[in-house]
Amino acid sequence: MKKRSIGALAYKNIQNNKGRYFKQAAMVMVLTWTMLLGLIIIVSISSGLERLRDRMGADLMLVPLGYERSAEGILIKGEPKYFYFEQDIMTQLENADIEGIERLSSQFYLTSSNQGCCDIPVQFIGLDKDSDFTIKPWIKTLYVNEKDYLNDGYIVVGSSIDVPEDGKIRFYDQYFTVAAKLDQTGSGLDNAVFLNRTTTKTLYEAALSKGFNFMDGCDPLKTVSSVFITVKDGTDVKRVSQQIRSHIDGVQVIATDGMIGSTQQGLEGFISLMYILIGILIVLSFVILSLSFKLQVTERKDDYKLMRTIGVTKGEIRKLVLSQAFILSIIGSILGLVLATVSIFPFYTAINAAVSIPFLIPSGIKLVLLYLVTGLIGIIIGPLGALGSAIRISGGLEER
Amino acid sequence: MKIEVNNIYKSYHSKHRDIDVLKDVTFSLEKGKFYCLKGDSGCGKTTLLSILAGVIKPDKGQVIVDDTNLTALSEDKRTKLRRHTIAYIPQAQEVIEDLTVEENITLVDYFEGKKVNQEKLEEVVNILGINKLRKEYPRELSGGEARRVIFARALYQGASVIYADEPTNDLDKDNREAIASIIKSITEKGVTFMAATHDEGLMCRANKVFALQ
Numbered sequence: 377m378k379k380r381s382i383g384a385l386a387y388k389n390i391q392n393n394k395g396r397y398f399k400q401a402a403m404v405m406v407l408t409w410t411m412l413l414g415l416i417i418i419v420s421i422s423s424g425l426e427r428l429r430d431r432m433g434a435d436l437m438l439v440p441l442g443y444e445r446s447a448e449g450i451l452i453k454g455e456p457k458y459f460y461f462e463q464d465i466m467t468q469l470e471n472a473d474i475e476g477i478e479r480l481s482s483q484f485y486l487t488s489s490n491q492g493c494c495d496i497p498v499q500f501i502g503l504d505k506d507s508d509f510t511i512k513p514w515i516k517t518l519y520v521n522e523k524d525y526l527n528d529g530y531i532v533v534g535s536s537i538d539v540p541e542d543g544k545i546r547f548y549d550q551y552f553t554v555a556a557k558l559d560q561t562g563s564g565l566d567n568a569v570f571l572n573r574t575t576t577k578t579l580y581e582a583a584l585s586k587g588f589n590f591m592d593g594c595d596p597l598k599t600v601s602s603v604f605i606t607v608k609d610g611t612d613v614k615r616v617s618q619q620i621r622s623h624i625d626g627v628q629v630i631a632t633d634g635m636i637g638s639t640q641q642g643l644e645g646f647i648s649l650m651y652i653l654i655g656i657l658i659v660l661s662f663v664i665l666s667l668s669f670k671l672q673v674t675e676r677k678d679d680y681k682l683m684r685t686i687g688v689t690k691g692e693i694r695k696l697v698l699s700q701a702f703i704l705s706i707i708g709s710i711l712g713l714v715l716a717t718v719s720i721f722p723f724y725t726a727i728n729a730a731v732s733i734p735f736l737i738p739s740g741i742k743l744v745l746l747y748l749v750t751g752l753i754g755i756i757i758g759p760l761g762a763l764g765s766a767i768r769i770s771g772g773l774e775e776r
Numbered sequence: 777m778k779i780e781v782n783n784i785y786k787s788y789h790s791k792h793r794d795i796d797v798l799k800d801v802t803f804s805l806e807k808g809k810f811y812c813l814k815g816d817s818g819c820g821k822t823t824l825l826s827i828l829a830g831v832i833k834p835d836k837g838q839v840i841v842d843d844t845n846l847t848a849l850s851e852d853k854r855t856k857l858r859r860h861t862i863a864y865i866p867q868a869q870e871v872i873e874d875l876t877v878e879e880n881i882t883l884v885d886y887f888e889g890k891k892v893n894q895e896k897l898e899e900v901v902n903i904l905g906i907n908k909l910r911k912e913y914p915r916e917l918s919g920g921e922a923r924r925v926i927f928a929r930a931l932y933q934g935a936s937v938i939y940a941d942e943p944t945n946d947l948d949k950d951n952r953e954a955i956a957s958i959i960k961s962i963t964e965k966g967v968t969f970m971a972a973t974h975d976e977g978l979m980c981r982a983n984k985v986f987a988l989q
């Protein structure tokens with residue numbers, strides 16, 4: 377027979393009267409469930425923005441005048457768009473000979489169709505393999521040799537795109553081989569397909585043959601949708617931006633930090649609100665639990681008095697009450713964490729598709745920490761709420 | 777075990793008056809004897825038992841239990857004495873509804889971190905005649921059966937002296953008789969028993985009856 381203990385008695389009390397103790401466990405469950413969900417959402421939004429900032433790799437992005445919103449739509453919201461410079465922007469930049477520019481890389485945008493000729497709706501981004509610096513650092517899975525990933529006929533896909541078993545995806549009734557898959561950003565780039573200029577031309581012509589004409593007189597080998605620029609270390613990005621504007625007409629110069637920054641600013645209010653709500657929930661839970669434990673302990677006043685009569689000390693009564701609260705908190709916390717897990721992870725793809733902001737669910741240490749912090753708060757709040765009642769009731773028999 | 781009660785005084789102070797409940801109470805108790813304490817309602821029987829059990833302290837006087845001055849001990853030490861040496865059964869004390877009879881009897885083991893002493897438990901439930909009720913919950917017991925469980929707990933804890941306030945209160949004649957027999961058999965095992973009571977049938981079985989005025 378096992379040794380008995382105060383913990384065992386606490387557990388037995390709960391076991392033998394689940395109805396009485398269910399409320400407290402449920403309160404802790406709701407708290408941890410909501411708190412973990414909220415924190416994951418907050419961290420996912422912050423992580424998504426941070427990852428996008430890193431992934432952009434560029435200090436400046438040039439798009440045709442008036443197309444800033446469209447560019448934001450592609451990068452941040454994952455809305456497939458296409459637009460083109462009417463002029464030969466790359467030659468103009470070369471001729472302007474602007475000081476401080478370290479690297480330049482152009483991109484060409486197309487979109488897939490929701491007619492039957494394309495397997496999935498995506499954003500196509502055609503780029504020059506030699507000058508591109510935006511995708512190579514982010515390759516997660518390589519299906520071909522590293523040097524071949526942007527060869528003719530190959531595509532590189534964002535993390536949200538499923539790669540079929542045969543490794544080929546159909547667009548405009550043309551099949552393209554998936555050469556690599558990129559790491560997750562939680563942004564619109566996760567739904568993008570990257571290809572070299574020659575492959576882009578093949579795709580463009582395939583689209584034309586299906587009746588999709590993106591731009592009259594467009595040459596996918598030369599036409600440009602956007603230009604990504606990195607500046608040299610120590611160079612003032614604003615100065616470079618001003619110089620570009622003064623030398624070239626019809627161009628919108630976007631500081632990538634600013635694009636992400638404005639999105640971030642817009643979300644800061646939402647994030648602050650989430651933190652406030654979580655804080656309110658914690659306080660409310662504490663108050664409700666305190667009241668609930670007070671009622672429950674008062675209900676069992678006679679039992680505690682009996683225990684004092686048979687030789688149980690005040691400290692042991694307190695231990696018993698707190699042990700009960702601790703066990704209930706553990707049960708509630710575990711249930712809450714499980715519920716939060718099944719609420720968000722199986723639906724991540726749907727959530728990501730539904731929200732128009734970068735959303736990158738944390739992983740690894742960050743996620744473990746979130747679970748630990750939430751679990752710990754859930755486990756502590758019960759005994760904290762019961763502490764007052766435990767101290768009060770342990771008086772028991774009056775010393776007169 | 778010898779218990780000496782010397783010159784006990786106890787008053788209660790309220791807003792409007794002071795009540796002298798006990799004044800210079802002195803007596804002694806011997807091992808294995810059955811004592812009754814009688815007196816009118818409000819004469820101080822419960823107060824005296826509470827002092828003897830170490831639940832409250834007197835204003836003046838001593839209670840010596842085998843050379844230990846109970847009244848000089850700290851509250852925790854007096855509480856711990858009630859765990860094994862002294863058993864106190866207040867009036868209308870019930871059992872814990874959420875625990876079985878067996879768990880009620882062995883309740884103190886939870887707080888001492890011990891295994892159940894099966895031998896002692898067997899002995900105690902047989903003396904009290906509640907062996908068949910061990911796995912029952914208190915809601916399934918009659919008044920008399922519940923009273924036996926309370927006595928069983930006191931014996932299981934190894935009490936050398938049991939103070940009971942109105943132990944046959946609210947019981948029918950048969951149960952009162954049964955409790956009286958149980959008390960007798962307990963004292964025959966060397967346990968000292970003192971009952972505050974109005975039950976004449978119980979009083980006439982006692983070795984001595986103290987009257988509080």
